Amino acid sequence: MKPKDKYHHGNLRNKLIAIATELLSEEGAHSLSLRKISQRAGVSHNAPYMHFADKEAVLAAIAEEGFRLLSAQVETAVDKVNQNTKQQLIAASSAYVNFALQHSNHLQVMFCYYNREKYPSLIEVSQASLDQLFKIVQAGQKDGTLIAGNPHEITKTIWALVHGVAAISIAYESKILLPEKNSAQEVVSTFVTLLLNGLAR
Missing domain, CATH: 1.10.10 (Arc Repressor Mutant, subunit A)
Known part of the structure; x- marks a missing residue:
């Protein structure tokens, strides 16, 4: 052959x-x-x-696959908890960090710049991934769990925090952030809880 x-x-x-x-x-x-x-x-x-067509197209395909995998993991994690906003945000955040640790190769190309016109499906799945978090934030605002305000800003604040935990956990290990914690999930839960305590009514 x-x-x-x-x-x-x-x-x-x-x-x-x-x-x-x-x-x-x-x-x-x-x-x-x-x-x-x-x-x-x-x-x-x-x-x-x-x-x-070229190397960029390969990287875009890897990035798109990464967002699809991430969305699936977040959806599975959120479905396992009740409708409590805090628990859903912790579940989604923990799933994000788990994904990052399991698929660090994908993560390094997922947040690069890609032209919308050349890679529309990538842009679509990346936005759908962020929308998962956005919908939880919206629901939290609706039921009074979270403060009123721009839901996009709140969503990206949470995302930036969790992405930072993921990036540090990949580069070093999660225990460098909070040595007393036993896992990346405990670190995420602590940080998200602290953030929500600042956002809660």
């Missing part, structure tokens, strides 16, 4: 994304190239161009 025949046309794209994601952990986004991806996949150097 020739290398170019190794994959069916339908699954080559997914395989290339998986390989590119692996290479991110080894060399970082700056060193990633379609040539390296094709070499690792064992296909011709031209094969990736059947699915991706």
